[in-house]
């Protein structure tokens with residue numbers, strides 16, 4: 001008895017079964033009655049499925065009709081097709097048969113493209129028993145002619161198996177995924193250095209909250225307080241107050257922020273908080289954003305709290321460059337490592353800090369703290385002024401002249417430039433010596449800017465002048481650096497592009513596969529369309545090679561999942577675990593089964 005049947009569900013998967021089989025109504029599949037008797041008169045099933053048989057002249061026993069008499073399109077399969085025997089060499093474990101034009105042998109360009117999509121199949125199929133790979137003249141021709149097509153075309157061919165006889169170059173579409181590269185390499189994921197950096201930031205954000213520090217569990221909508229500096233009694237004063245910086249999580253949006261607490265501060269003028277509101281409106285890439293300010297008695301005193309955006313693993317400029325370093329052995333001698341900044345880095349500082357000050361002055365405010373301990377450094381080349389607004393609250397004076405404070409910002413900036421050049425924040429106190437070091441290490445332009453910044457205040461002295469003094473070439477160089485950094489990061493991001501979608505798919509697999517019971521049906525995950533999902537999972541993850549060893553080919557997994565997520569028409573053959581039955585299904589169909597099964601689960605869970 002031989003038969004060809006569709007699954008009992010609405011599934012449109014084409015079943016290919018051993019001709020001598022009977023239907024198992026539990027698995028919805030077909031189980032063998034007796035082994036088939038292969039006969040050379042029977043038409044080879046490879047012809048019907050793939051349009052050609054690569055073993056026609058290599059020992060395949062079955063009948064291969066002349067090329068012209070073969071059907072135009074091999075799919076959908078007819079009942080005759082199902083009964084046709086197939087020559088299956090023992091070796092191919094990760095065979096990837098997909099629909100192919102029936103005219104492969106004619107080697108027209110579109111068909112070569114289809115043929116290329118079978119490359120995995122072919123390469124496995126052509127392995128000799130001792131594992132060496134053969135390449136026949138047809139393959140050589142294929143690869144030569146394929147060179148005429150660019151990679152985009154090849155990838156389109158791989159994803160969209162067309163039965164058209166002419167190749168149509170299709171535009172890239174949003175759902176088109178990258179063509180899998182032959183060998184999986186780490187470059188398919190984010191680069192190591194960036195990954196490590198981001199990992200460290202993530203750890204910094206999620207580090208467990210400290211215990212035994214007697215910190216409040218909750219503080220005006222913030223929880224999980226964690227001090228960012230040691231809580232020692234002897235601390236440098238913040239103006240004339242003691243202050244502590246905490247990391248904390250907001251209950252309203254779940255984001256981590258920085259809370260600066262000023263101890264024992266009594267707010268005398270509510271209007272001081274108006275300036276915090278003005279600060280919170282400044283969004284600038286070189287300024288840590290101010291969020292809100294409030295007073296609290298949660299710490300058993302009158303504390304002022306100002307909250308800021310948190311930049312995990314940021315260092316202060318002082319810690320990064322000025323803090324004295326421990327001596328290290330170098331060429332047999334104990335030496336203090338030089339921490340002189342390069343001229344380029346120094347210009348980067350000057351430009352970014354000047355840019356931040358410009359934004360603040362344009363908003364009608366003054367920074368009031370341009371100091372190495374109040375500038376943060378993140379990544380390789382980003383500087384931010386931080387702790388903004390707090391001085392306005394602490395030293396609130398409604399009649400204060402902002403332009404004077406802005407002139408003071410410039411003078412502080414000048415002192416900082418001297419400090420950075422001489423690696424000593426007090427360098428300005430010995431000006432002649434500082435100028436000598438500066439002239440020795442840096443260009444005259446740096447010295448001119450520093451001198452301008454500390455010069456007498458005047459109506460024409462402003463931050464725009466400073467920016468002009470840096471010169472357009474240096475500004476353009478800074479812009480180049482920023483854009484290159486952006487390109488680098490975007491490049492890294494590209495390699496992670498598909499991961500989110502793939503994780504969602506894997507989660508759906510996880511919900512469906514091996515589910516012990518659903519709707520009081522213990523075999524739910526093993527029957528109907530879910531059985532096809534199970535076989536697909538085997539096809540993706542559980543393939544073995546000719547020796548029965550697992551094929552751990554991430555490239556294959558990524559390619560399959562990408563095609564599944566795009567729902568391509570490409571067909572694959574799924575084989576039951578006992579190897580007695582197989583199904584030809586398209587990725588599109590498998591996708592629809594997964595969607596349906598997942599929706600069934602999701603509906604009930606709501």
Ligand SMILES: Nc1ncnc2c1ncn2[C@@H]1O[C@H](COP(=O)(O)OP(=O)(O)OP(=O)(O)O)[C@@H](O)[C@H]1O
Pocket residue numbers: 228229236237238243244245258288308309310311312313314315316373374376386387
């Ligand atoms: N917005 C922020 N994002 C990330 N880290 C921050 C932020 N604000 C402060 N920090 C970190 O908190 C730590 C303490 O900040 P703080 O301003 O108290 O520095 P400090 O060097 O101790 O200065 P001071 O002596 O004035 O207290 C610093 O190491 C800094 O890196």
